[in-house]
Structure formats: C-alpha cells, structure tokens
Amino acid sequence: MPIRLDTTAADFDARFAALLTMKREDAPDVDEAVAAILADVRDRGDAALVELTARFDRLELTADTVRISPAEIAEAAAAVPADRRAALELAAARIRAYHDRQLPEDAEWTDETGATLGWRWTPVDAAGLYVPGGLASYPSSVLMNAIPARVAGVGRLVMCVPAPDGQIDPLVLLAAQIAGIDEVYRIGGAQAVGAMAYGTATIAPVDVITGPGNAYVAAAKRRVFGRVGIDMIAGPSEVLILADGDNDPDWLALDLLAQAEHDASAQSILITDDAALGDAVAQAVERRIPQLSRADIAGASWRDFGAIVVVRDLDEAADLANRIAAEHLELAVADPQALAAKVRHAGAIFLGRWTPEAVGDYVGGPNHVLPTARSARFSSGLSVLDFLKRTTLATMTPDALGAIGPAAVTLAEAERLEAHGLSVAARLEKLNR
Amino acid sequence: MPIRLDTTAADFDARFAALLTMKREDAPDVDEAVAAILADVRDRGDAALVELTARFDRLELTADTVRISPAEIAEAAAAVPADRRAALELAAARIRAYHDRQLPEDAEWTDETGATLGWRWTPVDAAGLYVPGGLASYPSSVLMNAIPARVAGVGRLVMCVPAPDGQIDPLVLLAAQIAGIDEVYRIGGAQAVGAMAYGTATIAPVDVITGPGNAYVAAAKRRVFGRVGIDMIAGPSEVLILADGDNDPDWLALDLLAQAEHDASAQSILITDDAALGDAVAQAVERRIPQLSRADIAGASWRDFGAIVVVRDLDEAADLANRIAAEHLELAVADPQALAAKVRHAGAIFLGRWTPEAVGDYVGGPNHVLPTARSARFSSGLSVLDFLKRTTLATMTPDALGAIGPAAVTLAEAERLEAHGLSVAARLEKLNR
Structure with missing residues (x-):
C-alpha cells in the first residue's frame, strides 16, 4: 500500500x-571493482576493452570490430519501421528546436574606466555519450544527450553502447544516426567510461561524458570526474x-x-x-x-x-x-x-x-535528463550549457589600469602576495613617469 | 632551471x-579520515564540531561561540585601515557589476502546435562558502565566491572560516560584511563542509558549497557532492x-x-x-x-x-x-x-x-575562481550560474497533444514503457471521441 x-x-x-x-536505492559498492577496470583500460587500452567485453558482455571483439561501422548502423537503421523512424525524427526536430534557444550569448562591454570586459562561450572539442544496453536501452535518451551537444557545436560526438551477446537495439543506432553521432562503439560499463576518459589506440579521449548507466557506470563517471566533465549521477x-x-x-x-x-x-x-x-x-x-x-x-x-x-x-x-x-x-x-x-x-x-x-x-522538446533525489534544489537538467564553457575576457588600457590598479596593489599587499602587487605596480610606474 | x-x-x-x-601535486590520501569526520558531524552535529575544532584548530568552542557574532565582525571590520577598506569596496563594486550581467533570462514561447515551452531560472535557497584559514585566507576570494551568490538572489549565505588558535584575518571578516554574508562560523576543514552539507543544531544545511581549501576540504567536497552542489575541486x-x-x-x-x-x-x-x-x-x-x-x-x-x-x-x-x-x-x-x-x-x-x-x-571584475589542470577544456570559472538552477516548462493544449502525442505513444511502445504510452493515449482518446 x-x-x-x-x-x-x-x-x-x-x-x-x-x-x-x-532510502530507495541500495547502490551496490562497486567502487573497488570500477577502480581496477579504469586502471586496466588506462594501462592496456584496447586489449583491456576486448577482454572486459568478452567477460561482461559475452562478446568477442578485436580492435577492428570495437567500432560499429557506418554501414552496420545504416543497415540496422534501415530495418526500423517507418512509423518509429518518423516518431524519432519528430522528437529530434522538437528537441533541437528547444535546445537551439538555449545557446547563450557572448558579451563584451567597455566600462567607465575604459576597461573592456566580457566573456565568450565555446564548445568542448569532443563529447562521449553512454547508452545502457538491454532493457534500459532507450533511443529517446540518445537524442536527449546527443542533440544538446550537437547544438552546442561540439566537434566530435562519440557513443558507447554495450552489445550483450552481440545484441543492440536497432532503434538506438537509428537515433545515433538521426542525432549525428560521429563514432559508435559496442562497449559498455566502466570500461566504456574509461575508454572515453583516457582514450585507447582505437578511441580518442573526449572532454565530457554524459548519459545514464548502472552502478558501475555511475561509479566510473564519479571517478573520472575532473579529468573530464560529467553530467550528473542520476x-x-x-x-x-x-x-x-x-x-x-x-x-x-x-x-x-x-x-x-x-x-x-x-x-x-x-x-x-x-x-x-x-x-x-x-x-x-x-x-x-x-x-x-x-x-x-x-x-x-x-x-x-x-x-x-x-x-x-x-x-x-x-x-x-x-x-x-x-x-x-x-x-x-x-x-x-x-x-x-x-x-x-x-x-x-x-x-x-x-x-x-x-x-x-x-x-x-525540453530535455528528459533531469536532477533526481531532491537535487533540483541546486542543479538543472541536461542542456546545451553542459557542452559549453565560458572564458572570461578582460582588456585594460593604461587609463583603466591607472584607475583600478592601485586598489589591486593594496589588496595584493594585504594578502602578502608581493609579486602580484609588483606586476601591477611596474606598469603603474611607467604610467606615472 | x-x-x-x-x-x-x-x-x-x-x-x-x-x-x-x-604531475605537480602529490595530494595526500585523506579520504578515509575525511569520511570519518563527515560521519561524525552528521551523527553528532555541534558536539563533533566542538571536538574537532579543539583538536585541529586548538580552539575551545561551545555551540554558542561557533558563530562569529555580527558585533564581532563589525569590531574586526572597523579596525581595517581605510585604504584597504576602500580597495575591497572598489573590488566588490566591480565584481558585482560584472556578475550582474551574467544573470540569465527566462524564456517562454508558443510553437506551431500550440504547445508553450520555456524555462525559468531560480536561485538555490542557501549557499555555503568555505574560506581557508592562515596564510591562504584571502579576502578577495570571499568577494569572488559570495558576490555571484548574492547577485543570483540566494536567500541565505553562510561562510565557514577556521580560526586556528582563535585567529582570523580581520580583512576576511570585512570582506564578508561587504559581500553581505548572513552567517559566519569559525570552523574549518572537512568538519565545516560536513556541517554545511548535513546541518547541525546551530548551522542549518545549505544547497551549494563553494570555495577553495586544503586536501581535507577538497575530499569532503567530493564526498558531499550530490547531496549538495559544489563548485569545483581546484x-x-x-x-x-x-x-x-x-x-x-x-x-x-x-x-x-x-x-x-x-x-x-x-x-x-x-x-x-x-x-x-x-x-x-x-x-x-x-x-x-x-x-x-x-x-x-x-x-x-x-x-x-x-x-x-x-x-x-x-x-x-x-x-x-x-x-x-x-x-x-x-x-x-x-x-x-x-x-x-x-x-x-x-x-x-x-x-x-x-x-x-x-x-x-x-x-x-571577472571571477578569479577558475578551472585548473587543463579542465578549461570542459569547465568554466565560478559564476552566477553556479547558484542558479533551471526548471524547464511545458504546457500542452489538446491540439498540441493531438499533434505530437501519437509520436510519443509510438516511442513509448518501442521502448516497452506501456504506461508511458497509455498516459498519453488516454488523453488522445478523449480528444478523438
């Protein structure tokens, strides 16, 4: 009841x-096992991927078959019934239209001292999307993760999806095609997260990893966080x-x-x-x-x-x-x-x-990757911003530095950071000569 | 050389x-010690804070003296020389002016189906700022962390700063006053992070914790991440x-x-x-x-x-x-x-x-809390956005649901999520009657 x-x-x-x-979850403690898997992938690359995939997914790969070729994707996608393809395409178009509006604007202005300030948004170079296998393999999640990255302007989009016993949902591959994913690999679990974070001979490393997964995937994302960006632990x-x-x-x-x-x-x-x-x-x-x-x-x-x-x-x-x-x-x-x-x-x-x-x-249209477990108190769903980062910009003129530089020198002295103060003071001296 | x-x-x-x-850092492995400190603070609250502060900071507190009173802050702040106060005020005004421009806009629009979509940004209820003690106690960091939170509209701003042997830099307290921090506590280390994340009888919990710190603070932030938001591990x-x-x-x-x-x-x-x-x-x-x-x-x-x-x-x-x-x-x-x-x-x-x-x-003006160790590949400096979260909004009309609902039903069936499909189909049935 x-x-x-x-x-x-x-x-x-x-x-x-x-x-x-x-408490709704008893997350199994897989952290030690995950640490070992990540270290193995980092040290041995593709060889570790092949061994781990044989063990966990009962699938024999070689470095040549880790990647699902565009021809294989096209073949699987072509077999999807037309109504499902149309539904996925409608979903993709609506998700794209919504996320297009999330693209943030750059800014630049000159203040009263003559200093020009602002910021600029740029996409990460490469993003990796994890897609679970089996029953939890949702084509809608492929769209929800990949389209914001594409809208952000990410240059290279990678997807990893396990193929237990060789099986992959054709609709997932069609979704990858519709979303414009560049490379798809048939690996899963912590080993897939490790491959995307550290890179192997076959899989170049990415900068951000997103997507849902089981306890192993979650623990692996937590461990590689810092080396790459991650979305959230759902x-x-x-x-x-x-x-x-x-x-x-x-x-x-x-x-x-x-x-x-x-x-x-x-x-x-x-x-x-x-x-x-x-x-x-x-x-x-x-x-x-x-x-x-x-x-x-x-x-x-x-x-x-x-x-x-x-x-x-x-x-x-x-x-x-x-x-x-x-x-x-x-x-x-x-x-x-x-x-x-x-x-x-x-x-x-x-x-x-x-x-x-x-x-x-x-x-x-809005993203379905959303904060769980009361974390909406402080966090947001997946968006274009997860695939962008902001660089702040500042340009001083001699006048601007003359106006605000002395305060910087005062604070540097107060914080006992002498070279900080000197780097400003040396320029102020030239101004005052 | x-x-x-x-x-x-x-x-x-x-x-x-x-x-x-x-490799530039040999981070000591303090994770086990930090886990024990966090558990102690979660279980015993103020009593743990008092004991840990006596042990680590050689400072005897009671639940009544954990907080630095507004009168103490005012007294310390009044002793700061005028030129330093003026420099901090100039810094605060410039940081505020820069971050004011970062406030993102809400959005709402109606698309061709009649669906109204958009999003809304709201601040977190409470934010906690960690300030290191001793030599690394920088008043400029107080401003850089607190002002974006205040600009975001955070209702309650808490600061924790250790007072080893009872000492706190008066300039740090003045910075807290200028930035408008609501509550200041003289505790530090992992115990301060634990108190802000879990709350104690004296310190109500916060939703986001930011600010730099030593290896203990970094490990504690990593551990409470998920229960609260954190900025980054610098x-x-x-x-x-x-x-x-x-x-x-x-x-x-x-x-x-x-x-x-x-x-x-x-x-x-x-x-x-x-x-x-x-x-x-x-x-x-x-x-x-x-x-x-x-x-x-x-x-x-x-x-x-x-x-x-x-x-x-x-x-x-x-x-x-x-x-x-x-x-x-x-x-x-x-x-x-x-x-x-x-x-x-x-x-x-x-x-x-x-x-x-x-x-x-x-x-x-721009923030000085910035991504280190090559993480600018995927992450940004501290900003107003770290203290806000986005709620997505969607309103369907009967017409809009009639237009896009069938595709949702198709995809729900493809993903074998029957109730998902039925929840849409039940409404479509009423439309079609």
Whole structure:
C-alpha cells in the first residue's frame, strides 16, 4: 500500500520528513571493482576493452570490430519501421528546436574606466555519450544527450553502447544516426567510461561524458570526474503530481504508473486538496497495475514508495513541492501558471491536465535528463550549457589600469602576495613617469 | 632551471606532451579520515564540531561561540585601515557589476502546435562558502565566491572560516560584511563542509558549497557532492603568457612570478615567437626571485614547473595554448583580439600588455575562481550560474497533444514503457471521441 498522508494529521511533519529521506536505492559498492577496470583500460587500452567485453558482455571483439561501422548502423537503421523512424525524427526536430534557444550569448562591454570586459562561450572539442544496453536501452535518451551537444557545436560526438551477446537495439543506432553521432562503439560499463576518459589506440579521449548507466557506470563517471566533465549521477526517477479535484483519476493513475514502471525504486507522489480524488486515483492505480506488462515493477514501486498526500489547499501543496524538489512535476490544476509561480524547486514542470509527463520524455522538446533525489534544489537538467564553457575576457588600457590598479596593489599587499602587487605596480610606474 | 622548449626541435612533441602531463601535486590520501569526520558531524552535529575544532584548530568552542557574532565582525571590520577598506569596496563594486550581467533570462514561447515551452531560472535557497584559514585566507576570494551568490538572489549565505588558535584575518571578516554574508562560523576543514552539507543544531544545511581549501576540504567536497552542489575541486594555480618580442621582460617576469608565488606547485609558462625575449624574461625572473618575500615558494615553482617555449609564430602559440587550456592566459602581443579569437580553451584571458593577470585577481571584475589542470577544456570559472538552477516548462493544449502525442505513444511502445504510452493515449482518446 502506498503511503497516505494528510497535512491536518498530528504526525504529518514527522511522516513527511520520513518520506523525504526514505532510502530507495541500495547502490551496490562497486567502487573497488570500477577502480581496477579504469586502471586496466588506462594501462592496456584496447586489449583491456576486448577482454572486459568478452567477460561482461559475452562478446568477442578485436580492435577492428570495437567500432560499429557506418554501414552496420545504416543497415540496422534501415530495418526500423517507418512509423518509429518518423516518431524519432519528430522528437529530434522538437528537441533541437528547444535546445537551439538555449545557446547563450557572448558579451563584451567597455566600462567607465575604459576597461573592456566580457566573456565568450565555446564548445568542448569532443563529447562521449553512454547508452545502457538491454532493457534500459532507450533511443529517446540518445537524442536527449546527443542533440544538446550537437547544438552546442561540439566537434566530435562519440557513443558507447554495450552489445550483450552481440545484441543492440536497432532503434538506438537509428537515433545515433538521426542525432549525428560521429563514432559508435559496442562497449559498455566502466570500461566504456574509461575508454572515453583516457582514450585507447582505437578511441580518442573526449572532454565530457554524459548519459545514464548502472552502478558501475555511475561509479566510473564519479571517478573520472575532473579529468573530464560529467553530467550528473542520476538516481531512480520520480514524479510529483499536484492535482485539484477536477481531474480524471485514470489519467493521473497512468501518469503515476508511467514513473513507477521505470524501476522498482522509482517514486510517484500525488498531492491533492481533494481527499476524494486521492481515493479515486488510488483505486484507479490498483485497477491499472495488473493490466500492465511491467505490473511487477510498477506494483513494487507504487507499493513501496508511492504516496498520496491530502493538503488543505494548493499553497500548501506548493510548499511541499518545494521540499520534495521533484525531478518531474505535473500541475493538474485549473490555473497551472499561478501554481508554477509558487514552485521554486523542480527539474521540469508539466503544466495543465493535457501535459502528461510522458510527452516530455519523448517529444515535448525540453530535455528528459533531469536532477533526481531532491537535487533540483541546486542543479538543472541536461542542456546545451553542459557542452559549453565560458572564458572570461578582460582588456585594460593604461587609463583603466591607472584607475583600478592601485586598489589591486593594496589588496595584493594585504594578502602578502608581493609579486602580484609588483606586476601591477611596474606598469603603474611607467604610467606615472 | 625552468623547462626550455623550442617547437623546431626534433624532440619537441614528446617534451611538450611531458609538460602537459607532468604531475605537480602529490595530494595526500585523506579520504578515509575525511569520511570519518563527515560521519561524525552528521551523527553528532555541534558536539563533533566542538571536538574537532579543539583538536585541529586548538580552539575551545561551545555551540554558542561557533558563530562569529555580527558585533564581532563589525569590531574586526572597523579596525581595517581605510585604504584597504576602500580597495575591497572598489573590488566588490566591480565584481558585482560584472556578475550582474551574467544573470540569465527566462524564456517562454508558443510553437506551431500550440504547445508553450520555456524555462525559468531560480536561485538555490542557501549557499555555503568555505574560506581557508592562515596564510591562504584571502579576502578577495570571499568577494569572488559570495558576490555571484548574492547577485543570483540566494536567500541565505553562510561562510565557514577556521580560526586556528582563535585567529582570523580581520580583512576576511570585512570582506564578508561587504559581500553581505548572513552567517559566519569559525570552523574549518572537512568538519565545516560536513556541517554545511548535513546541518547541525546551530548551522542549518545549505544547497551549494563553494570555495577553495586544503586536501581535507577538497575530499569532503567530493564526498558531499550530490547531496549538495559544489563548485569545483581546484588544483594549483597556473598562468600561460603568449608574448611577442615587443615586451618589457621585467613585466612578464613579474607576471610569471605572481603565479609562482602562490604555491610551490603552481606553474608559469611563457610562449614567445622571439627567442631573445624568452632569454631576457628568464634572466629577469632570476633577478627578481631573490628580492621576493616568498622567494622560496616562487623559486621552487619556477625551477620545478616553469617553462619557456619558443615558437615559429603566434598561430603555433595559439595551438599550444589550446592544448594547455590554461587557467589564466595573458596575451602580451600587438593584436591581442586577433590572437584571442584563435584560443578555444582558457579559464580567463587577459588581453594586451596593460592587463597583468593580478589585476583580475582583485579588481578586474571577472571571477578569479577558475578551472585548473587543463579542465578549461570542459569547465568554466565560478559564476552566477553556479547558484542558479533551471526548471524547464511545458504546457500542452489538446491540439498540441493531438499533434505530437501519437509520436510519443509510438516511442513509448518501442521502448516497452506501456504506461508511458497509455498516459498519453488516454488523453488522445478523449480528444478523438
């Protein structure tokens, strides 16, 4: 049974705090194994990749077959049914259009001293995208990771996807083709992360690695962070729905189950100011679960982590939403704009009854790689900015240095950094001569 | 003796590669000790802080004296000489003016399907700034970390600074006052990072922790990353100067030494197309070192990690600069704009002979917290964005869902996420009835 809370109950605060801190994942401690794999790939390169792939994916590769050739990709892509290709192309076009608008502007201005200041954005040279294999191999994630990189102007885009027993989802390869990925390799796990971070004879190193993965991939990304940039370490998915009484309970039940079916550790929460709607949604969920092909997963998630919270009013709902800081937030209310204005922390907001979260997973346009586990308090979903970096610019004139240089000398002396002060003072001397 | 390279030498590629990968730091492995400190602070809160501060800083605190009161700050600040106060205020005003321009814009638009899309930036609720104690306690860093947070609109700004034997630099407290920090605590090390990340009875937790620190602080930041946001794990400082022949060798020598004096692990590199200038700068450095109060540090840095590289022309210099991806890049050339346009990777660029890097450390305006150790390939200096996060927004209308929903259903089916598809399909059914 999902958790049922009511803000008018005496023990609400304690029970809500418990909901916020409940542990949903027992991440296995694979850090030592991952450290060994990374060291092996760094030291032995392709030879390590071939051995590790034979061991973990039961696939015999050579340095020549680590890469999936463009011909193989084209062949697999050609076999995808037309409706699926069209859907992927629509998704790609919409994701591209949304992310195009995220390109930040350079700036340059001259201030009152005559100093010219500003900054400039440039893309990283190369980005690597990790795509999980097997059941969690999602073509939509290929688009969501690759398109922002392409929009940012990244020169070289690499993708690694494991091929357990040689199998790769053709739709993933089509997505790679549509997104314009330059190189695709059939390797996975920590060894793929290591190959992209350190490089091998076959795979040149990249500057940023993004994409979801299992515990090994997550631990490997954490370890190579600093040598390369990484996106984030994602936890299990979450949805929070704020709903008034005027909703179809079945729609909301399906929205809750769309998260629950991802993973037994996923979490779906409904907050409503209408207790009767809460009951109706709970019943609709129970009715729907047995009909789902993933009934086991969705049922376990809902039973262990699902929650329905009844609040006095929607202001209270917004307060709770800010404490939850959900990855996905649906606002199924009469005035979703007004409610959205009260939400400070959420990865993505889906406004109104006609915006199921699942539309955002595929074709809405915004990115579906979003901060989990309350990290929307301080972090953002994947964007073009993850593939860009900013260089600050400053140009002093003699006059500008004359105006502000003396303060720099004073502060350098205060910080006992003598050469700092002298480097400015030497120029000021010439000015004053 | 610093390294001397010439791009026309037969062994240049190998020697330059060695320069790029040379290890400058032997970071002590304090991870286990840090894990224990963090667990202790999480479990025992203020009691752990008091004990750890007595042990590491030889300072007896109680829960009541952990915080430095506004009266104490005001008293310390009032004792700072007027010229230093004026210099800090000028620095603060210039940093604020620069960072004000970094505030990103929200966006909202309606596309051809009728879907309204966009995003919104919001500040984190609370940020914590770590300031090292002792010799590395820099008031300029207080401004560089706190002002972007304040500009971002962060509601609560916390600072932790250790007070070894009870001592704190009054200028640091004045900087905290000028920057508008709300709460200052006299604790340091991993225990301060733990207190800000987990919270104690006295110190409420924050959402983002920034600021430099020793190996303990760096390891603690790495460990709490995910629970809170962090800025970056900074390595030793670096400067790269690209210079043509028309420079005063003494100015460039002082610029090189301004980095070298930070830390024996700092690195200063000069690349020039004029071998005679390279020689003259090398001589000027040797002449200057013994005059410096930090001659030992600056001398060790220059001897162990300093380098002078002679190139055929400035295009070659730009190529090498992109491979080095320096934290600080000075362009002491006749046309610095043209050369800057060829540089893709650098934390901050200082253009022209009148822009010594040290002016940027204090009063230029741009942030002095910048990516080290070649991480300018993929990351940026500290900015207002580090204290903001982006929430994506999507609003579908029935028409918009009718237009793009079927593609979402197709992709959900392809990914075997049945409830995803049903949540969209249920709404489409109502449309089609």
